[in-house]
Amino acid sequence: MYTNIYIMIWKNFSVNAGMNIAETKKDNSPDVRRPIFPFTAIVGQEEMKLSLILNVIDPKIGGVMIMGDRGTGKSTAVRALVDLLPDILVVSDDPFNSDPEDPDNMSDGVREKIQNNEPLLTHTKKIPMIDLPLGATEDRVCGTIDLEKALTEGVKAFEPGLLAQANRGILYVDEVNLLDDHLVDHFILIGSGNPEEGELRPQLLDRFGLHAQIGTVQDPELRVQIVEQRATFDASPLVFRQKYHKQQEQLTHLLYSARDRLKTIQLDTDLRIKISQVCATLHIDGLRGDIVTNRAAKALTCLEERQHVTPEDIFRVLPLCLRHRLRKDPLETIDSGEKVRETFQKIFG
Template sequence: MEETEATLFPFTKIVKQEKMKRALLLNVIDPTIGGVLIKGEKGTAKSTAVRSMEQFLPSRPAVKGCAYRCDPRFPKRLCADCKARIAAGEKLETVNVPMKVVELPLNATEDRVSGTLDIEYILKTGKKKFEPGILASANGNILYVDEINLLDDHIIDLLLDSAAMGVNYVEREGVSFSHPARFVLVGTMNPEEGNLRPQLLDRFGLSVEVEAEDSIETRMEVIKRRIAFDADPEAYVAAEKDELEKLTRKIEDARKLVKKIPADDDAVRMAAKISMNYNMEGHRADITLIRAARANAALEGRDKIAKEDMEAVAALVLAHRVKKRAFDKSGFDEAGVRKCLASM
């Protein structure tokens, strides 16, 4: 059965796959973590988990009538049109808009992704005319790329650059245009179909590898839930409405709390020690550890980063950054994290 937007399998009914679900939630709580790459074989609920996020994503304020749904809470991030409206003395009206999951087609061209400038119109009138692309729709949302490893590298670079800078910059024939493009990039892939270059892997904040369940009881539960969903999708989702609303409130509370959680010396020391233990190059891993641990603390309702938070996120942050020897199939050594923190 093909899932429609109204009948997506509920996120809260996905069996196990706790690391994948946590990685997604942490990025919603703090988008500066840098997105998540989900690797796994077919049929491991990767796409289901991402697409079903629309059922619980919280709303956010946006400027009414803005093509990019600018967030009025951050005046410096407003698009050129919103700034021009303010300069003209207009008071911007605010509306609440739900976060969405915007999906990028695998065959999308660069113009389709970033948008296009109408050069002919510009030459005739002297005014800029921009046709927004997928990055404009993604502003303030989740940008989902299925089979991201099959995308052209320059498209992935474009997505990662925009996600890191929070701006989409387009230049054609010496004419440039930019607009806000702050989004959470989520990619899913099957490693059997090829991997991403290490340089691209490192730029994802988190990464998680999901596997099919090897427990008979767990596999039975997966089958039972899916059959029950297929029998009456609307009723199945309706029965989970309270749990989904509870998850929305939990995320909203965590978003408020995460801003108040300090990156104190204890937390910074833990991040630095873990990164050094795994021979991380540069400081991207250290900073991401802090952001992810802080978001995890907020998700758990704590106002301080604890060892448990570092343990919960270390594999998500470091597993795809650890250098492996050729043909090394061993997973990330999580025991090393616990040992590293035990002495602190």
Template structure:
């Protein structure tokens, strides 16, 4: 049965959440995103909608691991054995997979099952792929990740960081590619995620319901319209979805060419040091996220605006100098660090976050990219608004 999915571009508000998802879509090596917030704020809807605007991928036909037919390094053992002698692997194009991991999943269901008895009896290795195999080159979504067993969370984060899934049983091992974008959502009222797991997510953010009456009316009206006529509603946003898909695809292609100067590397390191982030994941995450943002904005070099916006996603869950801090206290601490690291030419007003509501991307006024950098997501959504206006002009 075909189920219609609420369009990503029809989501009202929640620009910070949508930005984090889009940046991970451009560069999954960022390390995924953890979205924390109250129930009913569109977290699951946004994740499922994201899969439908991502470009399709070419895979080896019949391969349970969605192997890339052009990349031998990330092929499963079976595809590699066929590829090396020069066999032409049959290829099909399919949507990027979205795999949802249920809280009741067992370890074997997640990592797969290695049938040791059959190997010992016949000498033939038999591996039954799990959810990590199905999620390769796609999205692995864990709702209520804070309620998932700790050892399963550890498995997911290890696979997301290494890009492979290693299964070992009785001295016999099997390894296959497991590169995916990890997205976790949680309601903090139901418990927190352990700090060692929290640090492994590349980006984190907190969402809340819309407080402005007009925005809440938009949420209600669009949801009712979708429920009454899903296909018609989705068709109404087809052009917007197509545009966003093209922009993500172009950003992925541009990403390897985006340059990061020594000065910007120094700024990223300085920000991580200012908040006393442990280890080096924060520094690396800021640079990767800034590069993805620059690629999306069709720029060739990372600027401090990109570094600053990236830090607002990378650092909040890594600030260790404020014990038992509220979200507001953490944000204040981060803004202090941003002010200290900012250029002398930037005023305090440039660095302070916007207190106003950010309109949805199709309604944003046309502004110069970067003029809303202080809003954390203003650059990206202003850029999208300009692209939409240009796209609409060409269509008309």
């Protein structure tokens, strides 16, 4: 069931399901969610914001590890990103957020109803973001047998876990460097961490498509701007959000169109060869680095509304794609990206 869970699945947002759906409704329950800080209002941290946006445009990039000091807005940025994304159509009373139009994103129960020509009740909901607790056990993450039904009704039933709730959405782990290693073998995720609390082993780092390094802003004027923004938001969040409404809408539309154009982007063969030469020169294990760099460069080209990937696009995404794949010694710190950039200059000229 979980082989098709990505960080963000952004497709098939049409409300016209067309597959024996009897009724589609809007979830009209009162919105009691705490107002979210606007993504477009975040000052600085360009590497983190770009990494998140590239994953929205192409979820197959495989997520992002955001590593930086505490208090640098890591969790704020992830939650702000979710706020940009559109509602999705789901099958009502289905714990897996099944898409009524896409067989690859349906639970077995929904498929059976469609095969039996049973009507499906659907509604729209915000793309889910699920926080994974550090103490979560494997059965809490993946699901387990429903013991209550087994004991009271004598039937076998599956009780879905956190992965089911995060299906077609985002699974977020704060302080992922403190997470049990074996749990990450079950999913692709967005994680953040503080290097002071311990590094991740190289095998775990390689599971993240991109690696964003962020730090505390040192420019006094920017620090003042950030503090003032936060104070204004806390004092009147709805008024603050309205101030950025236009920018939020523009970015949402840009992400929509970039996602639609992704398959049309051209990456010339000679550039693909040079990307692989960089990876080989840096002794990157496996082919994940090559694949992610290709995808990230195309996603960046989409974001900037162009059709052909350029060497400059590759230069911008290479550190994000490769810096965390250089580590051979678990005690070695992650390269800032200089080694990657130097190798790019040698290969690309």
